[in-house]
Amino acid sequence: MMQKLFFGLAFMLVFALSAIAQKVEILTFEQLAARMNSPKQEVVVYNFWATWCKPCVEEMPAFEKLASDYRTKGVAVVFVSMDFKSKHAKVVEFAAQKELQNEVVLLNAPDYNAWIDKVSPEWSGAIPATLVVKKTGKVRKFHEGSFTYEELEKFVKPLLK
Amino acid sequence: MKKVFFVLVIMALGMVAFAGVEVGDAAPDFKLKNIDGKTVGLSDYKDAKGVIVVFTCNHCPYAVLYEDRIIALSKKMKGLGFPVVAINPNDASKYPDDSFDGMVKRAEEKGFNFPYLHDESQAIAKAYGASKTPHVFLLAKGKDNKFSVAYIGAIDNDTENVSADTRTNYVEDAVTAVSAGKSPDPSTTKAIGCTIKWKKD
Numbered sequence: 001m002m003q004k005l006f007f008g009l010a011f012m013l014v015f016a017l018s019a020i021a022q023k024v025e026i027l028t029f030e031q032l033a034a035r036m037n038s039p040k041q042e043v044v045v046y047n048f049w050a051t052w053c054k055p056c057v058e059e060m061p062a063f064e065k066l067a068s069d070y071r072t073k074g075v076a077v078v079f080v081s082m083d084f085k086s087k088h089a090k091v092v093e094f095a096a097q098k099e100l101q102n103e104v105v106l107l108n109a110p111d112y113n114a115w116i117d118k119v120s121p122e123w124s125g126a127i128p129a130t131l132v133v134k135k136t137g138k139v140r141k142f143h144e145g146s147f148t149y150e151e152l153e154k155f156v157k158p159l160l161k
Numbered sequence: 162m163k164k165v166f167f168v169l170v171i172m173a174l175g176m177v178a179f180a181g182v183e184v185g186d187a188a189p190d191f192k193l194k195n196i197d198g199k200t201v202g203l204s205d206y207k208d209a210k211g212v213i214v215v216f217t218c219n220h221c222p223y224a225v226l227y228e229d230r231i232i233a234l235s236k237k238m239k240g241l242g243f244p245v246v247a248i249n250p251n252d253a254s255k256y257p258d259d260s261f262d263g264m265v266k267r268a269e270e271k272g273f274n275f276p277y278l279h280d281e282s283q284a285i286a287k288a289y290g291a292s293k294t295p296h297v298f299l300l301a302k303g304k305d306n307k308f309s310v311a312y313i314g315a316i317d318n319d320t321e322n323v324s325a326d327t328r329t330n331y332v333e334d335a336v337t338a339v340s341a342g343k344s345p346d347p348s349t350t351k352a353i354g355c356t357i358k359w360k361k362d
Contacts, residue, residue, distance in 0.1 A: 050353075052222040053355065055356060082353050084321045086321070110318070110319065110320065110321060110323070111318050112315070112318065112320070112351055112352040112353050113314070113315065113318055113347070113350040113351050113352060116351040116352075116353075117351065123351070124292040124293055124296075124351065124354075125292075125293060125315075125351040125352050125353050125354055126292045126293035126353075126354055126355065126356040126357070127353060127354075127355070127356065128356070144292070144356075145356060146356075
């Protein structure tokens, strides 16, 4: 009896954890670009980061807060990892450990020069970097460098009108 | 009226400093402290055909991935008249690995075969418009014996170091072009790197 209960609880625990953990989809640049060109939400904030990038990791809570504060207004956040495809497991583990609530994808596009300008000609390639895309009107805004929550909110808010 | 002109000049200078250099521009001169304590500047390269300036640092994983390739590049290009000069512009207060002592240590560990200069004031990184590490500026010496910028960007298109056989070696190709009296194509490239850690104003 006791043993069955234990197994049942263990099973539920494993199930609950796997439900929280993200699978972290691996995208080509073409797949990411297709998404950026037809966002499902009103405003989508794409944050380019990597597990090894300290300022990127430091600013992640600001993006999580923005998504939770502005979800009802149609704002979504996607964390686009620049980690190599070979580090996929590390990204999955990182997302689970930090309990990231917003979608994490891994961009598998190592020929950087072929696509960085397509995200924004203003981008030198330094991370963190953030692209905000509005559903209607194809409005885009780009920023290279870190954000505080206040700076991020100020950056995104004008697109919500 | 004089005052207005003066203000405009200052503003223009400010904008230029912020924007950095483009391909074709004159190379900003520098005099910076090397890991051996001596000062190194462009005037030390009177006999060179060009200089490969690499803004890099110790802590950035993508800069670290390129260390061995920068050593190989230095070995190969020195003979062709294009020596490598590495410059670390990062604010060490946030990243202690990037301090002058850290640079001396790293150069010793890896056996750097090129000068590794400390841009402590960050003025040279700003003058060039470097934004990340690693970030390369290939300088070519013209007929007037002055250096101008011939190429800006990445070392190659294979940051992870997957295959030396299939990658495009942007800097090597640019040096080959300059040596042949041609303009590099591409003359600018982009790659993911670590943001230069600027000092707070």
